[in-house]
Amino acid sequence: MTIRRAAATLAAGLAVLLPAVTGCTTSAGPGGGVPTVTSAPATASSGSSHGWNRQRFKGAAGRATGVTRTAKPTVLNGLVGAVFTRNADGDHFCTASVVDSAGLNLIVTAAHCVWDPKLGRRSDLVFVPGYRDGDTPSGVWPLLAVTVDDAWKDHADPDVDVAFAVVQAQNAQQVQQVLGANRLGVNQGYRLPVRVTGYPGSSDVPITCVNTTSQQSPTQLRIDCPDYTGGTSGSPWVTDFDPATRTGTVVGVIGGYQEGGNSPDTSYSSYFGDRVQALYDRATG
Secondary structure, three states: OOHHHHHHHHHHHHOOOOOOOOOOEOOOOOOOOOOOOOOOOOOOOHHHOOOOOHHHHHHHHOOOOOOOEEOOOOOOHHHEEEEEEOOOOOOEEEEEEEEOOOOOOEEEEOHHHHEEOOOEEOOOEEEEEOOEOOEOOOOOEEEEEEEEOHHHHHHOOHHHOOEEEEEOOEOOEOHHHHHOOEEEOOOOOOOOEEEEEEOOOOOOOOEEEEEEOEEEEOOEEEEEOOOOOOOOOOOEEEEEEEOOOOEEEEEEEOOOHHHHOOOOOEEEEEOOOHHHHHHHHHHHO
């Protein structure tokens, strides 16, 4: 059992399962039309064309890449939150983040955080963006609808360990209206400078690390960042940072191979390609 799987398994024991459903998408819908996610095919020069040029990448990384630090309460980090069962009083066991959608109400995480192929959807989950030391500065957002790939539902295919979830509006506002959102990036290639931010289950503050991804396999990415233990599953891999909007493009989430990795110092993600695009289209359709 992997480090990250253990955290998700604990959460599964706490959750109360919803009634059986016939598909992988729950009945609640995000509303609105389907935004078009576009991206240029990966090229040999893509490493310098993703907004994070060499100078900006060095600035974002600080003194060194591959170093894990406490994440500051910035706009970009505020899009990332811990996932709890029922409310923010218990233990958080996964991470999620806001992703752009027409309904303004969508988050992305790892499939194994929200759907157990043997037991079904995990119920009573809430997303707490910006969670820090027990504070919930941006509210508590219950998950209403979860979309996972059929291949994950049927046999936990690590190549689609990705999930999109609709969260409930709070005070007549959708989560993206309150916080903004990162864009979804598909078919962006394997070598990308990214920032990975998430919540270890043993900590009440998020951690962050910047490094360049590499190809684990044609369907998996990897990154070397220390101390990403249980609870960090679902942590977004963000590239193409836009200083004007202080948001970027999500090209992965911790999950996939070994449900995110057996070692806390190396993490994996299912490659965000056509299958993730199709999953997003289902979640927003």
